[in-house]
Every structure is written in C-alpha cells, then in structure tokens.
Amino acid sequence: MYHSIRSLMSVAALSLAFPAFGADFNAERMAPEREWAVIVSPYAWAASLNGDGSLAGFDTDVDVPFSDVLKHLDFVVMGNVEITNGFWGVYFDAQHVRTSQDEQLLANELDLGIKTTSLSAGAFFKAYEAELGGQTVFNRPRTISIEPTAGIRWTKLEGTVHFLGLSAQKSADWVDPFIGLRVNADLTDRWNLFSSVDVGGFDVGSKFTINAQSYLGYRTTMFGKPTILRAGYRVLHQDYESDDFTGANKFRWNVTQHGPVVGFSMRF
Template sequence: MQLNRFVSWLAVTAGFMASSLAAADFDQQRFPDEKEWRVIVSPYVWAASLKGNASLAGFDTDVEVPFSDTFDHLDLAFMGNVEVTNGTWGAFIDLQHVKTSQGEELQSQQLDLGITMNTVEGGIYYRAYEAALGGETVFGQPRRLSVEPLIGVRWSQLKGTVEALGRKVEKQSDWWDPFVGLRVNLDLSDRWNLFTEADIGGFDVGSKFTVNAQSYLGYRTMMLGQPTILRAGYRVLYQDYETNDFTGNRFRWNVTQHGPVVGLSMQF
C-alpha cells in the first residue's frame, strides 16, 4: 500500500510538471513593420489531475489523483518560460520545478517521502502562414490568423527520496522526448485572442509516445507599461514512458494529465 502511494505521488508530480505549457501558449505581439527580436516572459500555472497506471519495483498501481491532492503536499513550485521572436522565427525555453513531500507511518515507523521534478523544454517555430482579418488589435497590430509549425525537445528528471529508520535513500530517472507540432493563433477581436496547439513526440527516443493538446483564450491589456496577454484555458498531455527502475524491475508511466491553465505573457 505504501509503495503504491509512492508510485502515485511520482505520477502526480510528473503530471504536474510533465512536458511544458510551452512558450507557444502565448501569442507573439508584433507592431507593424517591426522585425527586430523581442523577448516574451510568461509565468503560468497548470492545475493538472492524473489518470492512468504506473509501475515501480515490480508493483502496478492505478493512478487517479485530483490536483487538490498534489496541492496539499506541495512544498515549492515554479513554472515559466522565456521566448525570443522576430515575428517570423522564434525560439523558447521552458523551466519547471515542483517539490512535494509527505509523511506516512509504516509498521509504527515514520516514513518521509519526497518527490522533486525538473523539466526543461526548448524548441523553435516558424510562421508558415499568415492572413489579415481586418482591423487592428489594441496594440496597433493588424488582426491576423497565423499557423506555425514547431519542433523541440523536452528533458524530464524525477527524483524520489525515502527517509526512514535514520536512513535516507535517493533515486532518480531522466529522459529526453523530441516532439513536433503545430500551433494556431486567431485574433477574435481587438482584445480577444484564441490559441490552439497540438504536438506528438517520444518516438521511442525517451517515451514510447506522447500527445499534447491545449487551447487558450487570451485578453490583451497593459501591465507595468508593457503589452500583456492574460490567458486561461485547458491542457491534456498523455505520456507513455518505460524503463528499468532502481530494483531492476519495470518502471512505467502511462498517464494522462489534464486540467485548467492560467498565466500571462509580457513582452519587452
């Protein structure tokens, strides 16, 4: 039972962190005729719940954990990305860090479990298609529909710590997942924007297969004198990763993470 809980919390943290809410989540703000490189800073929060199954140390367990359970044991979390773009080409890097801990009793002994997940994602995209929709946004840009293919890679690292009877054991696993995808930006009005992105990855390089889909409604405004988009939406991410764990048995992470996302993107 305690081992199954440990596996579930491994999956919870991965779902909270897995992959990224890529910098692609935010519409690049371009002023007319400007092609110089600009920087976009985007903090966000993904409140992910998990459903699937996982295996660790020869034990299989079902994973069905709401975000509220993760939040109850959360010690520290940071999610954000930085993007540079000239309106045609762009590159992004996304950094994520989540640390959870919990205490349990096992046969009258205190058992402390700690999970830390680090994810670094980077990629490039290209604005392959653009169509004018008429009118301008509140930032003085023409309203547009744009389509942007993207390619990238995601590195995930999972650390698990167990402390009991005066002993502390720490194990970790990390893997790389390449991915390819497409994102679409649509200016609904002078202030409202719709962003949708989908990508697939893994390809047996790291995970066997991954699928990511996300969509966000954005509102343009000014914050601290800078053009900013406030975003709210929903994201679904499926990952199927398998390797040998520290016991020599199969470690498998076959989980779908899903939940609401909120954030903002500020251009400098």
C-alpha cells in the same frame, strides 16, 4: 508495502502534474515583422492525473485530483521565455516542483520526497498568415496564423525515502523530441485564441507523448508593457518505461494530466 509503493507513485504523479509547458503558452506577435522581442510568460497548471504506473515490481493506478496536489505541494516555479521576430523564433521553458508525503509503514513513519525538473527548448516559424480586418489594441492587423514547431523536452524525477533511520535516493530522467502545430487567431481587437498540439517520444525517450491545449487571451497593459492575460485547458499524455532502481523490474509512467491553465505573456 504495497500501500507505500502506491503512495510513492501517487506522490510522483503529483510532481509530474507540472510537465514541460514549452511553446504551449504562446504569446501574440506584438511587434512588427523582423523586429525582435522577448516575451516572458509565467503560468500555473491545476492538473489532475489519471493512468497507471509500475515501480519495484508493483503496478498501481495513478488517480490524483488537483486537491491532493495542493496538499502535498512544497514548492513550484514555472515559466516560459520566447524570443521572436514575428516570422520565426525560439522558446525555452522550465519547471521545478517539490512534493512531500508522510506514510505509516509497520508502525513507523515513512517519509517520501519527490523533485521534478523539466526543461524544454524549441523553434517555430510562421508558415501561413491571413489578415482578418481591423487592428488589435496593440496597433497590429488582426490575423490568423499557423506555425509548425519542433523541440525537445527533458524530464528528471528524483525520489528520496527516509525509513527507520535510513535513507535512499533514486532518480530517472529522459528526453522526448516533439513536433507540432500552433494556431493563433485574433477574435477581436482585444480577444485572442491560441491552440496547439504536438506529438513526441518516438521511442527516443518516451514511447509516445501527446500534448494539446487551447487558451483564450485578453490584451491589456501591465507595468507599461503590452500583455496578454490567458486562461485555458491543457491535456498531456506521457508513456515512458525504463529499468527501475531494482535493476530487475520496470519503471512505467503511463499517465494523462489534464486541467485548467492560467497565466500571462508580457513583451519586452
């Protein structure tokens, strides 16, 4: 039984390898000030997980390399949409992940299914901007800017177990507020560096979260639209605790997710 609980926590870890991306995959302001733009950013995060968790009174380590994520992954979709006028804006982020795993328990097959849905929304404004000289290939001055940001992130974890002809489904969801800072710098006319960090939870949802990432971007054109190809690295730590489905024990999720991120941002 301990092995099955450990497996369940591991599959949950696989699902949460794709947490809320939110404003983390920021696109360059590719239009003049006050001209509104919509920037669409699909992405993928190859995350490994490390930490610990508790379920049904059992404590287990969470140690999941990305190779295991691929092995158990059934379906995933991730994307970010930002609406901005170059001075302030809002962003929306969504991910949905499905994983599944078969285990043997007492000579019988135990089927575990996990669905994770995460929705984020936030806002930002440009508090500081300085020109670096020259222009980008999108005919914008090269700049460095600093943008405070704030928002909320909703996460829902659903688990389904099939065993001996019986099935059970349980779920947990929570909302984390966060505040942070984004820095955007034009290194050359084509290369761009974006970094951000935010903290949240504040015992509203999670006890504490921290999210940090940095991406190198390359400006180009795709399908006639200004586009930035991006690659980087992201680290997300979440420490969440609540009553689990037994009603007598705690569900604990104290996990750090980390790994490379790839994607692109296209302006419309």
